[in-house]
Each structure stands twice: as structure tokens, then as C-alpha cells.
Amino acid sequence: MFDFAVVTQWVDTLLRSFLPDQAALLVEFLLVGLCLLTAYALIALALIYGERKICAWFQCRLGPNRVGPYGLIQPVADMIKMLIKELIDMNHSDKFLFRVAPFIVIISSVLAFGCIPFAKGLEILDFNVGIFFLLAVSSIGIVGILLAGWSSNNKFSLIGAMRSGAQMISYELSIGLTILTMVVLSGSMQLSTIVESQANGWFIFTGHIPAFIAFVIYMIAGTAETNRGPFDLPEADSELTAGYHTEYSGIQFGFFYLAEYLNMFVVAAVATTLFWGGWMPLHIPGFDNFNMIMDYIPSLFWFIGKVAVMIFIIMWFKWTFPRLRIDQLLRLEWKYLLPINLINLMLMVLIVVFGLHF
């Protein structure tokens, strides 16, 4: 299987051959940042296109099909439109916080995005508490959302932000516990190690029942984390116009929009990494020929394919279920998901202790 470390090593030696160590490192940082941001923007465009198409198909429509073949240029056109729009300042809003909020949201999502192991040897932030770091940075986003609601001097924004806060804090718990369950199984918090240890079978198969329960809970909580339907109360178009980003326009709104889609990508990617083997091809112990063939598919494709399936499931949720009320939302978390999660964690610990996993 192709190891992207070859490419990165090559770039590294090339830079070091004519630059001093510090400068080479600096150039590498810049290059990585550039690649990351490009990937971020491209994935966001792809996701916006995908969302619109999938939403359309769920409603028996065709979706965008006018701009470019199959409407492929549509998100680009939307992006250009968004970039040339005016940035409007609200009267009596807290100007500084108002402007800072979108950056906090997007920085948190870019940081989380940087932790994901995309392919073999293609990890940017990879250290021994990687998954912990990912959890931590992805929750910074909520600060941005609260600030956005608070500073825009609009009661709808404020209600949206408060709801978002309640929702995120509750569901963060579920996400943390499901991730903990999988960390118990893998015995590591380093994302690359987690993926490596799934070489002989993805955790969803080796961890069987508790892993599956954890996966279902993770998907539910992940959907809630990204503020997507059926948990889109912070935005609830019909009641709050757009929730916390009502007052934003132009690229500031674009940041929230991008972050929302990229958070969905991050959630899907973490689900892939923890449960479905990350970039690891499908290996069935004993079928060596089959495993060989699977190895020929590049790891990047495995990763993208699995993430696409996860994203489809999240979109499927959104276009199937009606929006929950705030009390129903909190009841679902505290009365159902949390107890199940705790029992599930217990079950996983027992299974690992007695070696009942495959």
C-alpha cells in the first residue's frame, strides 16, 4: 500500500538540502497549513454540493443541475456570491466580539480537521493524546457560537446560541463516553495507533455489540454536535430565522456555514477512524488473497469512501426526522443516551478485561 510518508519525507529532505533547519521547518509549516486550508475549502464545497443533491433526492427533486454539468459549479458560484457580499455591522452590537466569533468557530473546526488521519502517512497532528486533543479543540467552537449570539444584539440570535450551548454541553458528554469506549478497546488515544490496530478487523467488527452501540450513539450525538437536523434547534429556521448567525453576512456568515459542514466532516471522519478502521482497507483474517486485493485500493480512497457513507447517514437523519423540542432533546441525552452509554462503557471494559473481543 502506498505510504504518503514517502512524499512528506521527500519534501522534508528537499527543503533541508538548501535551507537551514529552522527555515525548512517554517516552510513546511506554511505548506501544511496551505494544504490543510485548501483541502478544507474543497471539502466544504464538495459537501455543500453533496448536501444539496442528497437533500433533493430525498425529496424527489433533482437538485442543482444548471450551473455546469450536473450543477457541479453551483457551490463555486455560491461561494463567489458569498465572498462579494457586504459585511454589515449591527447597531449596538459588540463589534469586537461580533467579528471575533466566526474566527473562533472556524479555528476550532480547522484544528479538529488537522487531527484526522487521512491516509497512510498523511497525518498532520498526531501525538499520544490525539483523540483527546480533537475533542478539546472541537468544543472551542461553542464559545464562538455563544459569542456570536451574545454580541449580535438580537434576541433570536441569543436564544439560538443558548440552545446551542445547552445542546453541545449535553451531547459532548455522549461523544466523550463513546470515544472513551473505543479508547478502552484500542488501548490508545493516538489516532494513528488506533487506525493501525484495526489492521486485522475494524473495531465495529472486533468490538461487536458494545462497539456497535457506541457507534449508534456516536452518530446521534455527532449529529447533535454539528447542530444539524433533527437537532438543529440553534438554527431552527421556522422559529429563529437562523439562530446565532442571523446577523452575519458575507464571508462572516460563510465561516459559520463552512464550519458547520466541516464539523460534519470531522464527525464523520472520527466515526470512520474509531469504528470503521480509518484508512485501513477491509481485511478479513484468513482470506489472504482478498486482503491483498483490498490493499491495492489506495488508503485515501478507503478513507474518503467511508467518510462519504458516514456523511450520507448524517444527511439521511437530517432529511428524515422532524426537529426535536429543547426538552425532548435534553431528555434524549440525559435519560436515554447517557445511561446506555455508561452501561455500554462498562460492558466494553468487561469484554476487554475478559478478552471477549475478536
Next chain:
Amino acid sequence: MNSIKEYFVSFYKGLKSLLIGMKVTLRIFFRKKTTECYPENRETLVIAERFRGTLTMPHDAEGNHKCIACGLCEMACPNGTIHVESVTEVNEETGKKKKVLTRYMYDHGSCMFCQMCVRACPHDAICFDNSFEHAVFTRGKLVKQLNKK
């Protein structure tokens, strides 16, 4: 005890109904799409027969229409969209007076397609056809004379 039972029952009920919902939407996902790609499918486009497109006055092969210029449609129209202009002719043989339609003016721009005029007409002289491509460059072009002679 009862509340515990309720807890589990509601959990399974909820789960089941959610799964049924997801099954339904997945089925719809693969269903044939209903969107019409309009300008491309202009040749094959089927518009329902009863669609109210344009008010027309059908003429037979000799170019005669059934309108007797009674003006009921003009009176029925809530928008003042129709103007019936007529002259009174005297039949030379019998000496009877008779109204004859000269111009039947219909302002498409103010019509709201309520079909009151068609309902009011005692002779079924007017009806709606289903042509719907009405765009013109000036409002004046929307005013049409429906009778041909």
C-alpha cells in the same frame, strides 16, 4: 415499576418508529424524480388538460365563433379583464335587431385565471387552453383580441 416499564417500552417504540422513518425516506431516495427539466423537455412536456393557460375563443372551420356578445363574461369578471365591443345589426328580412360582436378584448396581464368568465358564458364560446408560455416584452402585447372577425 410502571415508570420503569414505560421507560423501556418508549425506548423501543421510539427506536422502531425512527427506523421505519429511515426506511421510508431511503425508499423515496431511489424513487424516480418528479422534477421537470423544463426548457429541455419542451417537446415531451405534458400539461394537464384542465390547466388554465390562456383564454381562447374557439373558432370552427369557417371561422365562426359561438359568442353572441351578451357581455355576461365581462360582467362576471372580477378584474375587468374582458371588454366586449358589439354593434346592433338589424336583420333585413325579419326586421329583428341582433347584437354582433366586433371586438372581444382580453387583457392577459390582469387575468387571475379564476375561470368565472368561462362559467358565465351561456354558449360555451370561450375556454381556457393549456399554453403557458406567456412572456412578452411589453404589457401592451398581453392585450389580445380573441375573435378573429
